[in-house]
Amino acid sequence: LGPAGLGLSLGVPESWRPSTLHPWRRAGALSRVRRAWVIPPISVSENHKRLPYPLVQIKSDKQPLGSVLYSIQGPGVDEEPRGVFSIDKFTGKVYLNAMLDREQTDRFRLRAFALDLGGSTLEDPTDLEIVVVDQNDNRPAFVREVFVGRVLEGAAPGTYVTKAEATDADDPETDNAALRYSILEQGAPEVFSIDEHTGEIRTVQVGLDREVVAVYNLTLQVADMSGDGLTATASAIISLDDINDNAPEFTRDEFFMEATEAVSGVDVGRLEVEDRDLPGSPNWAARFTILGGDPDGQFAIRTDPKTNEGVLSLVKPLDYESRERHELQVLVQNEAPLQAAAPRAVRGQARVTVWVQDANEAPVFPENPLRTSLAEGAPPGTPVAMFSARDPDTRQLQRLSYSKDYDPEDWLRVDAATGRVLTQRVLSPASPFLKDG
Numbered sequence: 001l002g003p004a005g006l007g008l009s010l011g012v013p014e015s016w017r018p019s020t021l022h023p024w025r026r027a028g029a030l031s032r033v034r035r036a037w038v039i040p041p042i043s044v045s046e047n048h049k050r051l052p053y054p055l056v057q058i059k060s061d062k063q064p065l066g067s068v069l070y071s072i073q074g075p076g077v078d079e080e081p082r083g084v085f086s087i088d089k090f091t092g093k094v095y096l097n098a099m100l101d102r103e104q105t106d107r108f109r110l111r112a113f114a115l116d117l118g119g120s121t122l123e124d125p126t127d128l129e130i131v132v133v134d135q136n137d138n139r140p141a142f143v144r145e146v147f148v149g150r151v152l153e154g155a156a157p158g159t160y161v162t163k164a165e166a167t168d169a170d171d172p173e174t175d176n177a178a179l180r181y182s183i184l185e186q187g188a189p190e191v192f193s194i195d196e197h198t199g200e201i202r203t204v205q206v207g208l209d210r211e212v213v214a215v216y217n218l219t220l221q222v223a224d225m226s227g228d229g230l231t232a233t234a235s236a237i238i239s240l241d242d243i244n245d246n247a248p249e250f251t252r253d254e255f256f257m258e259a260t261e262a263v264s265g266v267d268v269g270r271l272e273v274e275d276r277d278l279p280g281s282p283n284w285a286a287r288f289t290i291l292g293g294d295p296d297g298q299f300a301i302r303t304d305p306k307t308n309e310g311v312l313s314l315v316k317p318l319d320y321e322s323r324e325r326h327e328l329q330v331l332v333q334n335e336a337p338l339q340a341a342a343p344r345a346v347r348g349q350a351r352v353t354v355w356v357q358d359a360n361e362a363p364v365f366p367e368n369p370l371r372t373s374l375a376e377g378a379p380p381g382t383p384v385a386m387f388s389a390r391d392p393d394t395r396q397l398q399r400l401s402y403s404k405d406y407d408p409e410d411w412l413r414v415d416a417a418t419g420r421v422l423t424q425r426v427l428s429p430a431s432p433f434l435k436d437g
Contacts, residue, residue, distance in 0.1 A: 041129040046102040047137055055085075055130065058092035060114045060122065066090070067117055072128065074110035085110065085130070094128070102132040103169045134171035140179050140222045142166045142234035147201075147220070153210040153240040154339075155203050161192065161238055164199035166222040180227035185219040192218060192238065196227070201236060210240040211276045244283035244336045246276040247345035248308075254351045257312065261320040261359050268354060271301070271310035273332050279308075282336035286310065291349070293328040299354075301330065312352065320358040328352040363389040363400055380424050384412060387419035408433055 042056055060068045070092040076084035084098045085108070094112075110128040115121055142164065149162030170176035181199045186192055193204045201218075218236040223229055250273055257269035277283035288301035288310040298316040303309070310332065318326070331349050365387060372385045389400055402419040404412065409431060413424045427434060 039126065039128060041107070041131040043131045043133050044096060044100065045133045046100045046135050048096060048099060051099070052086070052095040052097050054093055055096055056094045056128070058087070058094065058112050058114070060092070068092075068122065069115040069117065069119070071113045071115065072110045073113070073125075074108065075105075076108045076130075077110060081105070084108070087112075100132045102134045102171060103138060105132065106134075106171075107131045134174050134176050136170055136176040136225060136229055138169040138176075139230040140166045140168040140177075140224050140232050142220070142222060142232055145234055147234065147236040149201060149236060149238045150241055151203060151208070151238065153208045153243055154245060154341075155208055157203055157206055159203045161201045161203065162236065164194065164201065164220050164222070164234065164236065166199070166232065166234075168224050170224065175225050176229070177224060178226045179222050179224055182221050182223070182227070183218055184221045184233065186216060191216060194220065201238070208240055209245075210242050210278070211246065213240070215239050242278035242281055242283050243339055244277055244334055245339045245342040246283075247338055247342060247348060248273045248275040248284075248286045248332045248334055249345045249347040250330075250332060250350040251347075252350070253347060254353065256353050256355070258355045258357055259314060259318055260357045261318045264314045264317045266314055268299075268312045268314060269352075270304070270307075271312065271330065271332075271350065271352065273308060273310065275308065275334070277334075283334055284308065285335045287333050287335055289331045289333070291329040291331050293326060293352075299326070299328060312354075318354075318356045320356045324356050326354040326356070328354065365389050374423070374427065376429060377426060378423055379426065380422075382423045384421040384423060387414075387421065389419065 044053070044055060058070050060070075069089045070087050071089060072085065072087045072094060073079075075081070077086070081098075084096070084100070085094060086097055087094050108130040110130065111125040112128045113121060113125045114123050143166065147162055147164050151159055151161045164181055166179055166181070168177040168179060180196045181194050182196060183192065183194050189205065191203065191205050191208065192201050194201050199222075216238045218238065220234045220236055221231055222234075223231040250271065252272075255269065255271055259266075259268045271288065273286050275284045275286065285305070286303050286308050288303065290299060290301060296316065298314060298318060299312060300315045301310045301312050304311055310330070312328075328351070329349060330352055332345075333348075366389075370385055370387060374382065374384055387402060389402070400419075401416050402414050403416060404414045409425075409428075411423060411425050411427055412421055414421050
């Protein structure tokens with residue numbers, strides 16, 4: 001007998017007649033040496049549609065043709081998923097019977113057997129490995145639909161913003177999963193860039209200004225096959241965080257207000273300002289300072305947190321007779337320091353003119369109480385005293401009128417025009433209302 005053994009042939013779709021390999025050999029006719037070849041993996045593409053498809057042929061020259069039976073075992077044959085592979089027990093041809101999915105199973109490890117007609121093993125089983133070759137049948141997918149990033153306005157070019165990430169279920173060792181990132185749309189001009197390999201998004205332009213554009217919406221794309229294959233898209237929303245690059249300014253150079261004299265704790269008027277920075281932030285919130293015109297500290301300015309206006313109020317009463325008009329010089333700034341590169345305010349200061357309104361103040365007696373004496377038994381009509389009141393409203397031509405407020409025994413009368421006090425009855429020394437009588 002010549003050399004005998006088990007052969008293995010690779011499938012050729014055009015001829016369906018694979019050539020033969022021999023995993024077993026024996027040394028001679030009377031003795032056997034059991035030695036298996038190392039069979040290289042057999043490759044087959046996933047999604048193969050020509051079924052059944054011949055993969056390999058196992059052939060034994062150990063016994064005459066027709067006296068050897070062939071079988072295979074393992075996952076895909078008699079283990080799940082069953083029925084993927086089969087073998088013609090007489091010819092030894094191994095067939096693929098179902099479409100393969102590399103993402104589900106990337107390789108199958110089978111065992112091949114050569115049996116005699118009685119079912120006994122002629123040789124030790126040999127390993128048969130079938131490798132599923134990847135096809136680009138999976139689109140890349142972003143890990144989320146929307147990526148969110150934030151960056152300070154005015155950030156330098158190259159500043160990191162956020163990172164887009166995608167996955168691909170295809171074989172990571174092939175171009176089918178070689179991903180490349182790009183930005184499809186971001187508006188003009190180009191403001192952001194994306195690293196095609198890492199997905200990192202960074203700034204490109206100088207002069208990002210939140211007051212011009214506060215939020216950017218980017219359309220991202222990822223493509224496999226190093227950028228030439230299947231694609232997927234996602235969005236990136238990038239918000240610019242505010243910095244104090246806009247100084248507050250008064251809406252006009254001068255404000256005019258009126259305030260009533262002799263009152264305090266009241267609001268006089270409002271100072272309107274404008275600031276382009278983020279409303280409600282320290283970069284927007286105004287702070288007012290009275291630089292001059294208030295030597296006695298009669299005025300104060302607080303900020304309305306809703307409108308950002310300055311509210312001028314009186315903390316000490318004003319006096320029309322001493323000063324009819326107050327001219328204040330007021331400065332406005334932000335709570336947060338202004339950026340060094342920010343333009344200076346054109347109307348960072350304003351003049352506030354407060355006209356004092358004269359109030360009808362009550363006249364006052366220079367001497368109160370007025371002390372005098374009267375001889376006992378003085379007849380009616382005797383002069384007692386002369387009251388002379390002073391009106392604080394020096395610029396109002398008003399006539400004073402005098403009257404009696406308290407005189408329980410009606411002893412006295414007062415001249416309404418002159419303030420002269422006279423007796424109208426004889427004073428009784430026994431009266432309880434007479435002092436030191």
